[in-house]
Amino acid sequence: MGTFQIDFGDERKSTIVGIDLGTTNSLVAYMDLTSPRIVEDANGQKIVPSVVSLDSSGTLIAGEPAREMLMTHPERSIYSVKRLMGRGVADVQSELKLFPFRIAEDSEAVIKVKLGGRTFTPPEISAAVLRQLKANAEAALQAPVTEAVITVPAYFNDAQRQATKDAGRLAGLEVLRLVNEPTAASLAYGLDKRKEGVIAVYDFGGGTFDISILRLHDGIFEVLATNGDTHLGGDDIDNLLLRIALEDVQSEWGEDLSSDPEGVQRLRRAVIRAKEELSFVPSAIIELAYHGKTYQRAIDRELFERLIAPVVERTLGPCRACLEDAKLTPEQIDEVVLVGGSTRIPLVRAAVERLFKAKPHTDLNPDEVVALGAAVQAGILSGDVEDKLLLDVTPLSLGIETMGGVVSKLIHRNSTIPASATESFTTAVDGQRNVLIHVLQGEREMVRDCRSLARFELKDIQPMPAGLARIEVRFLIDANGILNVTARDTRTGQEQTVEVKPSYGLSEEQVEAMILESFEKAEEDMRERQVREARVEADNILAATEKAQRNEAWKALTAEERAAIDSAKRGLQSVYHGNDHRAINEKIEVLNKATMALAENMMNTAVRGALKGTKVD
Amino acid sequence: MRHVVFFLAFLSSLWRRGQTQHCRSAIFFVMPSPSISNNYFEFFSLERKLGVDGDVLQKRFYELSRQWHPDRFSRKSAQEQAQALEATSILNDGYRTLKDPVKRAEYLLTEEGFPIGEQRSRDVPPELLEEVFELNMALEELKSGDESARPQLEDAKRNFVDLRAGVDEELEKLFRKYDAAESQSETAKQALHEIRGALNRRRYIENLIRDVDKALHPAMAAAESIEDRL
Numbered sequence: 001m002g003t004f005q006i007d008f009g010d011e012r013k014s015t016i017v018g019i020d021l022g023t024t025n026s027l028v029a030y031m032d033l034t035s036p037r038i039v040e041d042a043n044g045q046k047i048v049p050s051v052v053s054l055d056s057s058g059t060l061i062a063g064e065p066a067r068e069m070l071m072t073h074p075e076r077s078i079y080s081v082k083r084l085m086g087r088g089v090a091d092v093q094s095e096l097k098l099f100p101f102r103i104a105e106d107s108e109a110v111i112k113v114k115l116g117g118r119t120f121t122p123p124e125i126s127a128a129v130l131r132q133l134k135a136n137a138e139a140a141l142q143a144p145v146t147e148a149v150i151t152v153p154a155y156f157n158d159a160q161r162q163a164t165k166d167a168g169r170l171a172g173l174e175v176l177r178l179v180n181e182p183t184a185a186s187l188a189y190g191l192d193k194r195k196e197g198v199i200a201v202y203d204f205g206g207g208t209f210d211i212s213i214l215r216l217h218d219g220i221f222e223v224l225a226t227n228g229d230t231h232l233g234g235d236d237i238d239n240l241l242l243r244i245a246l247e248d249v250q251s252e253w254g255e256d257l258s259s260d261p262e263g264v265q266r267l268r269r270a271v272i273r274a275k276e277e278l279s280f281v282p283s284a285i286i287e288l289a290y291h292g293k294t295y296q297r298a299i300d301r302e303l304f305e306r307l308i309a310p311v312v313e314r315t316l317g318p319c320r321a322c323l324e325d326a327k328l329t330p331e332q333i334d335e336v337v338l339v340g341g342s343t344r345i346p347l348v349r350a351a352v353e354r355l356f357k358a359k360p361h362t363d364l365n366p367d368e369v370v371a372l373g374a375a376v377q378a379g380i381l382s383g384d385v386e387d388k389l390l391l392d393v394t395p396l397s398l399g400i401e402t403m404g405g406v407v408s409k410l411i412h413r414n415s416t417i418p419a420s421a422t423e424s425f426t427t428a429v430d431g432q433r434n435v436l437i438h439v440l441q442g443e444r445e446m447v448r449d450c451r452s453l454a455r456f457e458l459k460d461i462q463p464m465p466a467g468l469a470r471i472e473v474r475f476l477i478d479a480n481g482i483l484n485v486t487a488r489d490t491r492t493g494q495e496q497t498v499e500v501k502p503s504y505g506l507s508e509e510q511v512e513a514m515i516l517e518s519f520e521k522a523e524e525d526m527r528e529r530q531v532r533e534a535r536v537e538a539d540n541i542l543a544a545t546e547k548a549q550r551n552e553a554w555k556a557l558t559a560e561e562r563a564a565i566d567s568a569k570r571g572l573q574s575v576y577h578g579n580d581h582r583a584i585n586e587k588i589e590v591l592n593k594a595t596m597a598l599a600e601n602m603m604n605t606a607v608r609g610a611l612k613g614t615k616v617d
Numbered sequence: 618m619r620h621v622v623f624f625l626a627f628l629s630s631l632w633r634r635g636q637t638q639h640c641r642s643a644i645f646f647v648m649p650s651p652s653i654s655n656n657y658f659e660f661f662s663l664e665r666k667l668g669v670d671g672d673v674l675q676k677r678f679y680e681l682s683r684q685w686h687p688d689r690f691s692r693k694s695a696q697e698q699a700q701a702l703e704a705t706s707i708l709n710d711g712y713r714t715l716k717d718p719v720k721r722a723e724y725l726l727t728e729e730g731f732p733i734g735e736q737r738s739r740d741v742p743p744e745l746l747e748e749v750f751e752l753n754m755a756l757e758e759l760k761s762g763d764e765s766a767r768p769q770l771e772d773a774k775r776n777f778v779d780l781r782a783g784v785d786e787e788l789e790k791l792f793r794k795y796d797a798a799e800s801q802s803e804t805a806k807q808a809l810h811e812i813r814g815a816l817n818r819r820r821y822i823e824n825l826i827r828d829v830d831k832a833l834h835p836a837m838a839a840a841e842s843i844e845d846r847l
Binding site (some may be wrong): 176177217218220222377380381382383389390391415416417418419420421476478479 | 679683686687691692705709710
C-alpha cells in the first residue's frame with residue numbers, strides 16, 4: 001500500500017505460479033512476498049488429486065470431484081495419466097496389466113485414452129488437472145494466471161517433457177520453465193543457508209523415482225548428476241498389496257473382483273489407506289465393504305516391509321549410479337533431502353540413511369516441497385528471487401544414428417544445460433535434396449536399445465555431386481531439457497529448413513489444432529449458454545404477459561396498445577427456437593417496451609387493491 | 618539499436634565455432650562488459666594455456682552463470698533470451714571442456730590446427746603390441762567361458778590403469794612445456810605434436826580398459842543401460 005512502483009513499460013508483473021504436476025496429486029504455489037505458499041481451494045484443500053473424469057455434460061473435470069467419479073463411474077475416469085505422458089503404445093504394455101487404462105485402438109505414436117465414449121491424449125487429460133490448478137490459483141490471487149513453472153521427474157526424457165509443456169499450453173498456461181522435481185525440492189529447503197556443501201535429493205513419489213546430487217555454492221545449486229526410474233513409485237507398492245487383497249477376496253467371496261473396475265477402485269483405496277497407516281502404526285487393516293459383502297485383513301509392518309523390500313531396493317541402484325557419475329562417495333554427501341509421499345515409509349527412510357550414511361531431512365512436508373520449490377523457481381524467473389540460481393543437467397545422453405544402427409553420442413548425460421553440439425552432414429547420392437537425421441536418447445550403443453526421439457529432415461539442399469554439400473546441424477538442449485535443432489548450409493551460410501517428426505508425442509500442428517478446438521468449443525459453449533439464458537428470459541416475459549392479459553389492467557389499454565403487445569408476443573415466439581440469442585433478446589426488448597403501459601396499469605390496480613385491503617392476484 | 622544489430626551479426630558468427638575468429642576485438646564495442654566469445658579460453662577470460670587452475674575456472678563459471686543463465690532473462694525480449702541461451706550453452710560446453718585436462722588439450726589442439734582424427738586411436742602404439750596381443754587372447758578365453766583367464770585380465774587391467782596414469786603424468790609435463798613456450802613457436806608446435814601422440818595413446822589405453830571391464834563385469838555393463846528402466 002502506498003508504495004511507489006516505477007514501471008518501465010511493457011513488462012507486466014503478473015504472478016508466475018509453480019506447479020507440481022504429480023502422478024497421484026498435484027499442487028500449485030506462488031511466491032508470497034519472500035516465501036513460497038501453497039494455494040488452497042475454496043474448501044481449504046491444498047492437494048488436487050491428479051484424477052480426471054468426463055462429466056455428464058461432456059466436460060473434463062479434475063481433482064476431488066473426479067476422484068469421487070472414479071468410484072462411481074470408473075469408465076469415465078482416469079488416474080496416474082502421468083505414466084502415459086510422452087509414451088507410445090508399445091511402451092505401456094506392462095502398465096496395462098496393472099492400471100485400468102483404456103487405450104483407444106487407433107493409438108500409435110501418441111496414446112489415446114477412452115473416457116466415456118470419447119478419446120483423449122495424455123496431454124489433454126493433464127491439461128484438465130492444470131486448468132483446475134490454474135482456477136484455484138486465480139481464485140486465491142484474485143487475478144488471471146497465465147504463466148507457470150511446472151515440475152517434471154528429473155529422469156523424464158525429451159518426449160515426456162514436451163508432452164508436459166503441451167499440457168500447459170492446452171490449459172492456457174505459458175510454461176516458462178520445466179524444472180526437475182528433486183532440484184525444485186532442494187530450492188524449497190533453503191539449504192543454501194549453508195554456503196557450501198553437497199546434497200542428495202531422494203525423490204520417491206507416486207509413480208516416479210529420482211535421485212539428484214547437487215553442489216551448493218553461495219546460492220548456486222549446481223546439479224552434478226541425476227538418475228532415476230520413471231516407472232517406479234508408490235503405485236507399485238499399492239499394486240503389491242492390491243494383488244494380495246484380490247487373491248483374498250477371490251478365496252473368501254469366491255468372486256474375481258479384478259474384472260469389476262468399481263470393486264478394484266474401492267479395494268485400491270482400502271489398501272492405500274492401510275499402507276499410509278503403516279507408516280505410523282505397527283499394524284493396519286485392509287477393509288472393504290462392497291455389494292453387501294465385507295473383507296478384512298490385518299497386515300503388520302513386518303509383512304509389509306518384506307513385501308515392499310524389492311521395490312525399495314530398486315531405488316538404490318540409481319542412487320549408486322548417480323554417486324558414481326558425480327564422482328563422489330556416500331561419505332562426501334553432507335545432507336540428504338527426502339521428497340515424495342513414499343518417503344514417509346520407515347523402510348525407505350532406513351534404506352536411504354544406510355546408503356548415504358546421513359540422517360535425512362524430513363522437516364518439510366514431502367507432498368508439498370516440490371510445489372514450494374517450483375514457486376521459488378517462478379520467483380527466480382520473475383526476478384523476485386535474486387540470490388538463487390539453479391544449474392541443472394540433462395539426464396540422458398543424446399545421439400544420432402550412424403552407419404550400421406550405431407548411436408554416435410553428441411551430448412553426454414549429466415551435461416549442464418543449456419548444452420549444445422554441432423555436427424556436419426553431407427549427401428550420399430548425386431543431386432540429393434534431403435538428408436534425414438535420426439536423433440535418439442539413451443546410454444546404449446545400438447539404435448534399437450535407445451529411445452527414438454525424432455527424425456529431422458534437412459530439406460531443399462542445393463543439388464550437387466555426392467559428398468559436396470556441407471550442412472552444419474546444431475543440437476541444443478535448452479534449460480527445460482528439450483532439444484532444439486537448427487541447420488545451416490556452410491557453403492552458402494543459409495539457414496537450412498528442418499522438418500521435425502517427433503517419434504512420440506504430438507506435433508506442433510496437433511497442439512495448435514487442439515488449442516484452437518478448445519477455443520472453438522469454448523465459443524460454442526458460450527453461444528449455447530447465451531441462447532439458453534435468452535430463452536429463459538423469454539419464457540419469463542411471455543408468461544408474465546399472458547398473466548397480465550387476464551388482469552383487469554388489460555381491459556384499460558387502447559386497442560392499438562393491445563395489438564402492439566400481441567404482435568410483439570408473436571415476434572418473440574417466432575425467434576424463440578432459433579439459435580441466435582441476439583434476435584431473442586431484441587424481441588424481448590420489443591415486448592418489454594410494448595407492455596410498459598400494461599405494467600403501469602397493473603401496478604396502479606395493485607396499489608389501489610392494496611389500499612382497499614383486498615387481495616390482488 | 619545499432620548495438621543490437623552488431624550483436625546479432627556476432628551471434629550468427631558464433632556458429633563457426635572451432636574456426637579462427639576475427640571478430641574478437643569488435644565485440645568490445647558491442648558488449649562493453651563482459652566480452653562474450655565462442656572461444657572457450659576467451660569466454661572464461663583465461664590465458665590460452667593448458668594448465669588451468671580448477672578453482673579459478675569454477676569461480677568464473679559461477680559468475681558467468683549468474684550473468685547469462687536464461688532464468689535471468691525470462692521477462693526480457695525474445696532477442697535477449699536467444700542471446701542468453703546462446704551464451705549459456707557456450708559457457709556450459711566450455712566449462713565441460715576446460716575442466717577436463719584431456720578434453721581441454723583436444724580442444725586446444727583443434728584450435729591450433731592439430732585435429733585429432735578418431736581413426737588414429739585404432740593404431741596400436743608399438744610399445745603396447747605385445748601386451749595387446751596377450752590381452753586379446755585372454756579376452757577370447759574369458760568370452761568362451763574359460764574363467765581361468767579372469768585373474769590374468771584383472772592383472773592386465775591394473776597394468777593398463779598404471780599405463781594411463783603414466784600417460785597423464787607425461788601429458789602434464791607436455792602441458793607445462795607448451796605453456797612455457799612462446800605461442801606459435803617451433804617449441805610450442807613440437808609440444809602440441811607430442812601431446813597429440815600422448816592423447817592418442819591414452820585413448821587407446823582407455824578403450825582397452827573399457828573392453829576389459831566389459832568382459833569382467835558383463836552384468837555391470839548391462840546395468841549401465843538405463844533404457845531398460847525407461
